[in-house]
Amino acid sequence: MTGLCIGVVVPRTGRLAPLGEPLAYVLERLAPRLTRLRARGRSHPLRIAVRDSRSDAATARGAVRELAERERANIVLTMAGTQVLPAVTDACEELGVPCVSTTFPWQAYGYARGGDPRRAFRWTYHFAWGLDDIADVFADLWERLPGAEGPERTVGCLWNDDLQGRLLRDEGFGFVPAARARGHRLVDPGPYPEPAGDLTAWVTRLREAGAPIVTSAATAADLARYHRQARGAGARPRLITCSRWLTYPHTATAADRRVHDELAGARVATLVYWSPGHPHRSSLDGTTCAELAGAYQETTGRPWLQPLGLAHALVETAHHALSAAPDPTDRAAVAATLSRTRLTTIAGRLDWTAGPTPNIALLPLAGGQWHSGPKGPRLEIVTNTRTPEVPVTADLVPAA
CATH class of the missing domain: 3.40.50.2300 (Response regulator)
Known part of the structure; x- marks a missing residue:
């Protein structure tokens, strides 16, 4: 397939479906703005490929493989699930696909993937808070x-x-x-x-x-x-x-x-970790926290949810990594760009250069x-x- 691809693994069905709703909403909201991406002076076609984890770790691993091999995803995004999220990130690490995740304390992120909270990874990056x-x-x-x-x-x-x-x-x-x-x-x-x-x-x-x-x-x-x-x-x-x-x-x-x-x-x-009262703006279009929360409520008829801000920041981070990478078609270059990323998003400032491990950006x-x-x-x-x-x-x- 031609062009660039952002792959997404999200629980649309099963026990975790309520936790996947914010990311599904953000993807639908941002999709019209993400049809092309400019990187290093060149314009690239961009598409979003979404797979349902079905709230199941094995299904999530299969979804990553499909995104990596069939969709040729340049980066994968995910959030939610104490078993599903580690399954996605481990699969990305094994297949050599850059990945950004959130909604999981950073110690749990490391511990669930080999028992060492401070374990370093090459391909997978996470932003959240600690226990x-x-x-x-x-x-x-x-x-x-x-x-x-x-x-x-x-x-x-x-x-x-x-x-x-x-x-x-x-x-x-x-x-x-x-x-x-x-x-x-x-x-x-x-x-x-x-x-x-x-x-x-x-x-x-x-x-x-x-x-x-x-x-x-x-x-x-x-x-x-x-x-x-x-x-x-x-x-x-x-x-x-x-x-x-x-x-x-x-x-x-x-x-x-x-x-x-x-x-x-x-x-x-x-x-x-996020609310309509947080004073942050989207790096994509300047949308404020209050505006995002209000749009969600107007569209769905339901109260705003905290993970809306994190879901939006996931997409912002992927867009930044592909735009700033020396070659957005080179997965290794995208992963290296993530390791150097310092980006102000609708969820706040994300800085992967500050630790506490090379793969973690902290949110207050x-x-x-x-x-x-x-x-x-x-x-x-x-x-x-x-x-x-x-x-x-x-x-x-x-x-x-």
């Missing part, structure tokens, strides 16, 4: 809990038995040492199976520990189950901080109305909380220690 960054922004929230301000909080840990839970409880790097360095006592009753069944043992253990705060990375359904059982046992936490699925509104990732009703009063706090985090409203849950910014340019929109409120 330690999550711990720091959550600690900001714990320390602002009304009536319990300050350090030395007892925090209960509701972590699963999968990759995310194993990494969160790792003593050597990431979340645990960062939280303890802030003076907090973490109580971990051990891993629960995901999806969760009866969580009585975890409720009992955290109640006995006197933990007014619970931190987790659970799905909306599992967190609602815990909250319902804790409430029934008289052990309702005053604050829940949750990453991963709860960076999305629970109405977007769980169909069960009981889950929505249960979490509405929980006022779950989470990390915020704010702290947010889901508040109930007439149109469903809305994400308010409640702490901006690391992102002072992002305005705080509400106070942190304990569970109702």
Whole structure:
């Protein structure tokens, strides 16, 4: 096939489909602008080739091979899935195709691909935040809990038995040492199976520990189950901080109305990596964060989602790498260009020259909380220690 090709692996079907929606939307929105690309004084035809991972790692690997061999993709983009994302990036590494990914803490990105969080790669690049960054922004929230301000909080840990839970409880790097360095006592009753069944043992253990705060990375359904059982046992936490699925509104990732009703009063706090209030613009056309969020809401009739900004930045990064490479048809040249990339995007400044490893660009985090409203849950910014340019929109409120 002639011209340049950006390949994309996105979950359009299966369990992860809600997480793939932002990237699917951005691709549709930007497609008319990405029919040609100018690089080194030459104009190249450009096309986007999309494959559905079906929320399955094996299917994702096959999708990469098809993009690499049949579509002759010059670069591959992906996001979402603790098993699917590593499958895509590993396949790109094996096949020698430049790849950019996001929505995965950088330690997990490295650990899931060979057990070394700081492992270096030749072909694959990632932008996100670290588990330690999550711990720091959550600690900001714990320390602002009304009536319990300050350090030395007892925090209960509701972590699963999968990759995310194993990494969160790792003593050597990431979340645990960062939280303890802030003076907090973490109580971990051990891993629960995901999806969760009866969580009585975890409720009992955290109640006995006197933990007014619970931190987790659970799905909306599992967190609602815990909250319902804790409430029934008289052990309702005053604050829940949750990453991963709860960076999305629970109405977007769980169909069960009981889950929505249960979490509405929980006022779950989470990390915020992108919002309409972030003061960034697209490197492609100057679109602001507020404009992108507004366009999504107008087009879909649904609330904006945090990964919209990351999805848009993925496409911006691919466009930049192909435009700036000495030869955009040479995959090695494109990969080398990614390693030197410093680009201001709608998700913020991405700098792959600054580390913490050669393949990682870091994004700072704010702290947010889901508040109930007439149109469903809305994400308010409640702490901006690391992102002072992002305005705080509400106070942190304990569970109702």
